[in-house]
Structure formats: structure tokens, C-alpha cells
Amino acid sequence: DAGVTQSPTHLIKTRGQQVTLRCSPKSGHDTVSWYQQALGQGPQFIFQYYEEEERQRGNFPDRFSGHQFPNYSSELNVNALLLGDSALYLCASSTRTSGRGPQETQYFGPGTRLLVL
Amino acid sequence: GENVEQHPSTLSVQEGDSAVIKCTYSDSASNYFPWYKQELGKRPQLIIDIRSNVGEKKDQRIAVTLNKTAKHFSLHITETQPEDSAVYFCAASRRPGYSTLTFGKGTMLLVSP
Numbered sequence: 158d159a160g161v162t163q164s165p166t167h168l169i170k171t172r173g174q175q176v177t178l179r180c181s182p183k184s185g186h187d188t189v190s191w192y193q194q195a196l197g198q199g200p201q202f203i204f205q206y207y208e209e210e211e212r213q214r215g216n217f218p219d220r221f222s223g224h225q226f227p228n229y230s231s232e233l234n235v236n237a238l239l240l241g242d243s244a245l246y247l248c249a250s251s252t253r254t255s256g257r258g259p260q261e262t263q264y265f266g267p268g269t270r271l272l273v274l
Numbered sequence: 275g276e277n278v279e280q281h282p283s284t285l286s287v288q289e290g291d292s293a294v295i296k297c298t299y300s301d302s303a304s305n306y307f308p309w310y311k312q313e314l315g316k317r318p319q320l321i322i323d324i325r326s327n328v329g330e331k332k333d334q335r336i337a338v339t340l341n342k343t344a345k346h347f348s349l350h351i352t353e354t355q356p357e358d359s360a361v362y363f364c365a366a367s368r369r370p371g372y373s374t375l376t377f378g379k380g381t382m383l384l385v386s387p
Binding site: 190201202215247265266267268 | 280318320323363365377378380
């Protein structure tokens with residue numbers, strides 16, 4: 158049973174560039190949430206995707222966007238990178254119980270460490 | 275929105291001692307409280323969780339307690355071992371249908387042999 162996977166593991170970009178991070182959810186899961194974890198901090202919620210639509214969004218600017226594909230995998234895109242975007246980006250997957258929304262338990266992927274120079 | 279406060283930020287114990295980490299939350303609608311362990315360079319791993327209809331839950335050396343009236347919950351680790359050394363995060367989530375997790379800032383636990 159495959160767990161949550163993410164790619165790439167590490168990435169170095171320069172200010173102003175754009176980046177795309179990828180996530181494949183745990184087998185049987187259909188909901189993907191993205192979090193940003195700055196060094197020494199707890200994860201901060203970016204947004205959540207279910208049925209290929211953004212369902213919830215945290216306090217992040219429009220430079221952060223995403224997508225979910227029919228196979229439930231997801232992408233996180235960040236445009237016009239800033240130095241402050243350097244962080245570990247975590248994808249978490251969960252499964253939605255019909256009519257009740259995602260189950261609360263989320264399983265995290267290994268993360269993508271992004272460094273913006 | 276929800277705000278989760280976590281204390282202490284660092285905790286050093288001797289092997290075999292107990293460790294307690296405390297969290298408070300602000301949103302009275304939160305009803306799910308997981309705890310994650312994150313080792314250096316690794317992903318957060320769920321170690322235990324509790325829902326609002328339960329006051330305490332145990333899993334071997336780990337236990338979590340919840341006081342909904344006071345809006346605080348705690349992680350208890352007994353007979354600590356060096357491999358328990360890691361950063362521990364508490365989190366809170368609202369009623370079913372919302373799985374957004376709001377995390378505390380983490381506690382670095384160091385267990386010395």
C-alpha cells in the first residue's frame with residue numbers, strides 16, 4: 158500500500174521564478190491538502206483539493222495556486238518566488254466520507270524542501 | 275480563525291522519565307486533536323489523536339487528555355527512550371467536514387540516556 162509521495166525532494170530557485178511541486182496521495186485517499194513549514198515552525202495550511210476543486214484556502218496570496226487531477230494527485234504552483242517562500246512544502250492526504258467531508262486524519266508526504274536564492 | 279498555543283518549546287528529560295506537552299486552542303468548534311512526531315528532516319507522523327467526545331486515550335507509552343471546557347489538551351509520554359527525541363506538534367481541527375489542521379509551533383523533546 159503506497160503512502161503519500163512527493164516530488165521533487167529538493168529544489169533551488171531564484172527570486173521571481175516559478176515552481177511546481179507534485180503530490181500523489183495515499184492509496185484510497187481522494188483529498189489533498191498542502192502545507193508550508195518554515196524552519197522551526199509548525200505546518201501552515203495553504204489549501205485543500207477535493208474532486209479537482211479548491212475547497213478551502215488558508216492565508217496565502219494568489220501567487221500560490223494548485224490543481225488536482227482525476228487520479229487524485231495534485232500540484233502546487235508558486236509564482237514570483239520570494240526569499241520568504243523558502244520552506245518545506247508538505248502534502249497531506251485523507252479520504253472523504255460521503256456527505257460529511259474529509260476525515261480528520263491526515264497522512265503527510267516526505268515534503269519538498271524549496272530554497273529561494 | 276483557530277489559534278493553537280503549545281508549551282514548552284523545548285523539553286529535556288532523562289531516559290525513563292515522563293514528558294508532558296500542553297496545548298490550548300481558541301475555537302470552541304474544534305473537535306479533533308491529533309499529535310504528530312517529526313524527526314529531523316522527516317515528515318510529520320501521526321502518533322495519537324483524540325476526538326471531543328473522549329476525555330483520554332492511551333496507546334502503550336503515549337496518552338492524550340482533553341479538557342473541552344478549558345480548551346486544552348496534553349500529550350503524555352511515559353518511560354521515555356532516546357528514540358522519542360523529536361519535535362512534537364499538536365493540532366486542532368473543526369467539526370466533521372473540515373479537515374484543515376491548525377498546528378502549534380512544536381516542542382523539541384530531547385531524551386538523554
